[in-house]
Amino acid sequence: MKNLAEKQQFVIQEHKTATGVHWDMMLENEGKLWTWRIEIHPSKIADEPVTAERIFDHSLRFLTYEGPVQNNTASVAIVDKGSLCFRQTNDQKITFEFYGKILTGPYLLLLRKSPLWTLQKDKT
Numbered sequence: 001m002k003n004l005a006e007k008q009q010f011v012i013q014e015h016k017t018a019t020g021v022h023w024d025m026m027l028e029n030e031g032k033l034w035t036w037r038i039e040i041h042p043s044k045i046a047d048e049p050v051t052a053e054r055i056f057d058h059s060l061r062f063l064t065y066e067g068p069v070q071n072n073t074a075s076v077a078i079v080d081k082g083s084l085c086f087r088q089t090n091d092q093k094i095t096f097e098f099y100g101k102i103l104t105g106p107y108l109l110l111l112r113k114s115p116l117w118t119l120q121k122d123k124t
Contacts, residue, residue, distance in 0.1 A: 010098065011063050011081040012042050017074040024076070025119070026058055027084060027096070033058040036109070036117060042080050042102045049120035052109060095122055 008028035015022050015037075023042060026033035036052035038045070066077050082100030089095075094109040106122035 007083040007085050007099075009063050009081070010084045010100065010103075012079050012100075012103070013062070013066075013076040014079045015069075015074060015076050017070070023079065024055070024058075025052065026062055028060065028063070029086075029089075031060065033060060033062055036119065038119065045103065045107075045119060046121045049118045051112075052117045052119040054115040054117060 010025070010027050011033075013024045013026070015024050023038045023040070025036045025038055025042070027035075035055050035058050037055050038050055038052050040050055044050075062076075063081070064078075066075075068075050080100045080102040082098065082103075084099065085097045087095040087097065087106070092111045095106065096108075097106050098104055106124075108120060108122040110118045110120075112118055
C-alpha cells in the first residue's frame with residue numbers, strides 16, 4: 001500500500017449489458033484498480049448504504065476507457081471520476097475520501113461476507 005495520504009485516482013463506469021445495467025467502482029491501488037460492482041447509480045450512494053460486490057482487479061487503462069467490452073457484448077461509459085485519498089485499509093474495512101463530480105467526501109467499505117461489502121457515506 002502506498003502512503004495513505006497520497007492521492008490516487010478512481011472511476012465509476014456505467015456498464016450496459018444485454019441483461020441490464022450496473023456500475024463498476026474502481027479505486028487505484030498499487031498499479032491496479034480494485035473493483036466493486038454496484039447496482040445503483042453513484043448519485044444515490046450518499047442517501048443509503050449499498051451492496052458492493054468485489055470483483056477482479058482491472059488494469060489502469062480503465063481509468064479513461066469508454067466503449068465496447070466483453071467481445072462487443074457490453075459497453076462502458078464513465079459517469080464519475082476524480083481522485084481519492086485512502087485513510088485506512090485492512091481486510092475488513094477501507095475508508096477513503098472521494099474528490100469527484102458526483103462522489104465527494106468521506107466513504108467507507110465494510111466487508112460483510114466475501115465477496116460482498118457495504119459501501120456508504122462515512123458520517124463519523
